[in-house]
Amino acid sequence: MRILHPLNQDWWFAPVALPLDASDDDFTPVTLPHSNKLFTRLSVDNADYQFVSTYRRCFMLPEVTAGQQVFVDFDGALLVSTVYVNGVLVGEHKGGYTPFSFEITRHVRVGENMLTVYVDATESPDVPPFGGQVDYLTFGGLYREVTLRMVDPCHIVSVFPRPQNVLTAPGLECDMRLAEWSDGLRVEAALTDAQGQVIAVHQTTVSSAAFTLTFPALDGIALWTLEQPTLYTLTVTLYASAKAVDQLATRFGFRSAEFSPDGQFYLNGQPLKLFGLNRHQTYPYIGAAAPARLQALDADILKFELGCNIVRTSHYPQSPHFLNRCDEIGLLVFEELAGWQHIGDATWQQLALCDLHAMIERDRHHPAIILWGVRINESPDNDAFYQATNALARSLDPTRPTGGVRTFLDSHFLEDVFTLNDFPPGVQQPRVRPHLVTEFVGHMFPTKTWDHEERRVEHALQHARKHNLQRGHPDIAGAIGWCAFDYHTHKEFGSGDRICYHGVMDMYRLPKLAAYFYRSQKDPAAEIVLHAATNWTMGDRNGGGNNPLTIFSNCDEIEVWIGDEAQGRLRPDVEHYPHLTHPPFTLRWPEPYNPWGTRFRDLTVRGYLNGAVVAEQKIDAGHVPVALRLWTHNECLRADGADMARIAVQVVDKYGNVLPYQTRLVTFTVTGEADLIGANPLVLLGGQGACFVKARRTSGQVIIRATADDLPESQITLNISD
Ligand code: GAL
Numbered sequence: 001m002r003i004l005h006p007l008n009q010d011w012w013f014a015p016v017a018l019p020l021d022a023s024d025d026d027f028t029p030v031t032l033p034h035s036n037k038l039f040t041r042l043s044v045d046n047a048d049y050q051f052v053s054t055y056r057r058c059f060m061l062p063e064v065t066a067g068q069q070v071f072v073d074f075d076g077a078l079l080v081s082t083v084y085v086n087g088v089l090v091g092e093h094k095g096g097y098t099p100f101s102f103e104i105t106r107h108v109r110v111g112e113n114m115l116t117v118y119v120d121a122t123e124s125p126d127v128p129p130f131g132g133q134v135d136y137l138t139f140g141g142l143y144r145e146v147t148l149r150m151v152d153p154c155h156i157v158s159v160f161p162r163p164q165n166v167l168t169a170p171g172l173e174c175d176m177r178l179a180e181w182s183d184g185l186r187v188e189a190a191l192t193d194a195q196g197q198v199i200a201v202h203q204t205t206v207s208s209a210a211f212t213l214t215f216p217a218l219d220g221i222a223l224w225t226l227e228q229p230t231l232y233t234l235t236v237t238l239y240a241s242a243k244a245v246d247q248l249a250t251r252f253g254f255r256s257a258e259f260s261p262d263g264q265f266y267l268n269g270q271p272l273k274l275f276g277l278n279r280h281q282t283y284p285y286i287g288a289a290a291p292a293r294l295q296a297l298d299a300d301i302l303k304f305e306l307g308c309n310i311v312r313t314s315h316y317p318q319s320p321h322f323l324n325r326c327d328e329i330g331l332l333v334f335e336e337l338a339g340w341q342h343i344g345d346a347t348w349q350q351l352a353l354c355d356l357h358a359m360i361e362r363d364r365h366h367p368a369i370i371l372w373g374v375r376i377n378e379s380p381d382n383d384a385f386y387q388a389t390n391a392l393a394r395s396l397d398p399t400r401p402t403g404g405v406r407t408f409l410d411s412h413f414l415e416d417v418f419t420l421n422d423f424p425p426g427v428q429q430p431r432v433r434p435h436l437v438t439e440f441v442g443h444m445f446p447t448k449t450w451d452h453e454e455r456r457v458e459h460a461l462q463h464a465r466k467h468n469l470q471r472g473h474p475d476i477a478g479a480i481g482w483c484a485f486d487y488h489t490h491k492e493f494g495s496g497d498r499i500c501y502h503g504v505m506d507m508y509r510l511p512k513l514a515a516y517f518y519r520s521q522k523d524p525a526a527e528i529v530l531h532a533a534t535n536w537t538m539g540d541r542n543g544g545g546n547n548p549l550t551i552f553s554n555c556d557e558i559e560v561w562i563g564d565e566a567q568g569r570l571r572p573d574v575e576h577y578p579h580l581t582h583p584p585f586t587l588r589w590p591e592p593y594n595p596w597g598t599r600f601r602d603l604t605v606r607g608y609l610n611g612a613v614v615a616e617q618k619i620d621a622g623h624v625p626v627a628l629r630l631w632t633h634n635e636c637l638r639a640d641g642a643d644m645a646r647i648a649v650q651v652v653d654k655y656g657n658v659l660p661y662q663t664r665l666v667t668f669t670v671t672g673e674a675d676l677i678g679a680n681p682l683v684l685l686g687g688q689g690a691c692f693v694k695a696r697r698t699s700g701q702v703i704i705r706a707t708a709d710d711l712p713e714s715q716i717t718l719n720i721s722d
Helices: 292-305 320-329 346-363 383-396 453-472 513-520
Strands: 003-006 011-014 028-030 052-061 069-074 080-085 088-094 100-103 111-120 146-151 156-164 171-178 185-192 198-205 210-214 232-240 243-252 257-259 265-267 274-278 310-313 332-336 369-373 418-421 435-439 478-481 530-532 549-553 557-562 565-570 585-587 603-609 612-619 627-631 636-638 644-652 665-671 674-677 688-695 700-708 711-721
Touching: 052 146, 069 080, 088 100, 156 232, 156 243, 171 185, 171 232, 198 210, 274 435, 292 320, 292 644, 310 478, 320 332, 320 346, 346 369, 346 383, 453 478, 453 513, 453 549, 513 530, 513 549, 530 603, 530 612, 549 557, 565 585, 627 700, 627 711, 636 688, 644 700, 644 711, 665 674, 665 688, 688 700
Parallel strands: 274 310, 274 478, 310 332, 332 369, 418 435, 435 478, 636 711
Antiparallel strands: 003 146, 011 028, 011 052, 052 111, 069 100, 069 146, 080 088, 080 111, 156 171, 171 210, 185 198, 185 232, 232 243, 257 265, 530 549, 549 585, 557 565, 557 603, 603 612, 627 644, 644 688, 665 700, 674 688, 700 711
16 A cells, blocks of 8 residues: 655755765755745845755665555755665656656665755756746745655556536546556545545446546535535545555545636636736745745635635646645636746757646646646747647646636637736737736836835726726636735846835735735625725825825725714725726815825724624824734644744734834744744834744744834744644
8 A cells, every 4th residue: 555754854955966975964954845045135136046955865664565666756846856865866857846756666775765856946948937037036945845655566646536517417537547557456436525424435447557437426516616615535445356555535626617708707607707816936035935834824815815716826836735725715726837938949848848747637636726827928929839738738637728828919829718918008808718817017017015105006006907897898707917925036027126026915925005905805794894095194195195095995885084074975986996896985085185284183984884884994193103013824833843834013003004114123032942034133114024933843832022112022922733
C-alpha cells in the first residue's frame, strides 16, 4: 500500500551551491515552505533572489516491502531544481509552478539516506515565464511541500472524477490511470459525502492501465454551489488478486459550469455574472513561500471580505492549498499556465506544454476551477502553439472550456471563451461570445494606501464603473479586475520601488478604498457594508472640502450628518451605476461649494435597509489617533515550524477608522515559541501594515505586543498546538 512521508521539516539550507559532501556546519536548519531569502524591506531587487541554493534533507527509509518503488514528490520549487539522492543525480526539473517527481528506488537504502536539491532561482530565459520582461517577481526556493512516497509498482497514477448530468440525473464517471497493468486487477471506488458517510460503492475488474469507472445512478447528491459548496470524496482502492495494493482519495464536487453561446456564464443552470480579481501568490518578506494557512486566508479574503465570486490565478498555477480552500468556500477559479507576454523557442514552448499538462492533471478535480488559461498571458497570436495548448487541455479535461488571455480583439480565437484584458475606459464590444474580461484598471491607475483621497476614491470608482458596464452588457460573462493585492515587480514596472500598487488591497492584504467598493457588492444577508470613501478632512482634496462624497454600501438608503446637521437621505446612485447590484451613494453639495476654513465636525453616515437603521459609521473630524489596532484572522497555529499568522496593525481614530497619514513606527515584541517575520520596527504606510508570526515546533501561548510613540500598547495572543 501507498505510504506517504511528508518531508517538510528538518531541511538544511545554504544560499549557495555547496558540494554534495559539504559539512553540516555550512547549512542552517529550515522548514518548508521556504524562500531562499527573507526580504526585510518592501523594495526588493530581483537580483537578490537569483542564485543557486542547496537544500539537504536526511531521511530514514523504513523496511521497504519487497518490490516497492520509492518516489520523491515536489509540489513546486522556483525555478530550476536538480535532485540528488545519496550523491547520485536523479533528475532535473525546469519550471516553478507545477509539481514534479523522481523515482529514486535504486538510489535508496533501508536506513539513512540523503536528499540534496539545488534550486536555481535565476530568471533563466529558457524557462517560462522568462525570456522577456515580466511584471512580477517570482522569488525562489523550495517554496512548496515535499513528500516521500512508497508504492507498489502497480499503483494508481491519476484519478479524475467527472460528474455527469448533475442537474437532471446525477452520475459519476472516473478516468483512472495505473502505472502498469496485469491480469487480475480490480478496483473498488467508494463515494463518501462531507460527513464521511459512504453513499455509493462501485467495483470493477480492470482491463487496461487507462480505464473509466462508471457509477450507476446516484441518489441524493447535493450540488456544489457558491453558497453551499458541498464536497464529496472518491476513494479508489486497487486490488491485485485479493490484496489491496494502492488507495487514493480525491475530493471533488457535483456542479455544472457553462460559458454559454448566449454570452452568459451559468453555474448549475443559473446565470451568474462573474465578479472578481486577479491574485499574485507573493507576499512581503517571504516571497512566494506562504504556508497553507496564508494561502487559505487569501481565498477567504477574496470571497468573504471582497465579495468576489471568481479569482484568476495570474499568471501561473497556484498553491493546492489556495485551490482547496476555493473548493471549500465556493470561490470560482480561472487558472492559467505560467508566462507573461513572451513566447520562447520550441524548447521553451515544450516546457510550457509540460507545465500545462501538469497543471491540468494536478487540478482537474477542483470543482472551483471553471476555465483553463492556455495562452501565455497577453502574448501575440501563435496558432501552432495555441492549437497545441488547446488540444492538450481538451484531451486532458473535456469537461472544462479553455480561455487564453489577450489584449487585442482581433486575436485568433482558438479557445472556447474569449478572454480579454480590457484596460481602456468603457468596455470593448465583444467580437465573439462567450467573452470574459480578465483585467482592467491596474497600471492605468496605480494607487497607494497613502495617496491623496481623490486618487483613492477615483481608483475605487474606476473599478465600480467597469463592473457597472460589464454587468449591464449581455454579451460579457463577467469581469476580473487587476488586481487583488499590490505586488513586487521588476524595475521595468512599478512605482520606482519595484512595487505595482495595483491592488484593491496593499501587499499585506489590508484594504484601500477600492476594496470597499468590492465589499459593498455583497448581499447584505452576508454582511452589511457601509463605508464612506473619505478621510473626512478639509484640506486633502484639491480646493478643499469633500464634494462629492462617495459612500460604498449595500444598504438601500443612507443618511448623512455633519455634527448635528442633517445633510439629507440618499438613495443609491443608479443614475451613474444602473447595473451594479449596490451602486455607490453620491452626496453632492450644491455649488458654490466653499467650506474651506468653516467649522468642521464629525461625519456620521447611517445605513437603512427597509426603513430600519442597520449600520452607522462615524469619522472624527479631529483625526486624533487613539489606538493601535492589532488583529489577526488566525489565532491558532500548528507547531510545525512553518505555520504563520498575519498580524495586522492599524492606527485608528476614536471610532475605529484607519488614519491613512499616520506614518508611525511600530515596534513588535514576541514572547513565546514563535518568530516574527517582517520589518521590526515597521513603518506603517497608509496608517497600516503587518508582520507574520511563524510557529516553532513547540506548542504554547505566544503574545505579540505592538507599540508606537504615545499610543497605548496593544497585544494579542496566539495559541500554538500540535
Ligand atoms: C497586464 C498584465 C498584468 C499586469 C497588468 C497591470 O497587462 O497582464 O500582469 O502587468 O497589466 O495593469
